[in-house]
Amino acid sequence: MTEASDFYRRVETECPAFQARVTARALTRYYNTCFRPLGITAEQFSLLVGIGGSHEPTIAELASRAGVDATTLSRSVQSLERSNLVRSQGGRGRAGKRLVLTDAGRRLMHESMAAWESARLRLADAFGEEASRSAGRIMSRLAVAAQAATSAVSQTNFPDNQPGMPAAR
Numbered sequence: 001m002t003e004a005s006d007f008y009r010r011v012e013t014e015c016p017a018f019q020a021r022v023t024a025r026a027l028t029r030y031y032n033t034c035f036r037p038l039g040i041t042a043e044q045f046s047l048l049v050g051i052g053g054s055h056e057p058t059i060a061e062l063a064s065r066a067g068v069d070a071t072t073l074s075r076s077v078q079s080l081e082r083s084n085l086v087r088s089q090g091g092r093g094r095a096g097k098r099l100v101l102t103d104a105g106r107r108l109m110h111e112s113m114a115a116w117e118s119a120r121l122r123l124a125d126a127f128g129e130e131a132s133r134s135a136g137r138i139m140s141r142l143a144v145a146a147q148a149a150t151s152a153v154s155q156t157n158f159p160d161n162q163p164g165m166p167a168a169r
Helices: 003-014 016-038 042-052 059-066 070-082 103-127 129-154
Strands: 086-089 098-101
Touching (some): 003 016, 059 070, 103 129
Antiparallel strands (some): 086 098
């Protein structure tokens, strides 16, 4: 093996970001399959939960809580509005408009909760209930650590080549 391929293998096995992306994609595929009969995706379900679980949140508030870009989230909200699942009211722009579930959105969420619970139980059965709870706690702690590390990195200038990283050619 070359130095570069050794490095790439290390990234695959040691990098929390790499592993989180692989895991997130697998979980998204799983939940998309579970929600397909309801005509929604895992992303749409999460967004509907965020809207329904808050008191008339703005897109900016939802984006901040979810750690995503408000512009991207805005496009997803527009799709839900076209499907008559969400309505925006008052204010202007991402920081002013308040989002609420429509009657159709509330009915869909009522139906989707059973699908979500069934999906959660199947996954917990496959992975283990305690392992599922532990994974959730660890992911929360990892997110906090990443946020703290982001602050530290933004105050530091890193050279192009870090220790243990092969030189770019």
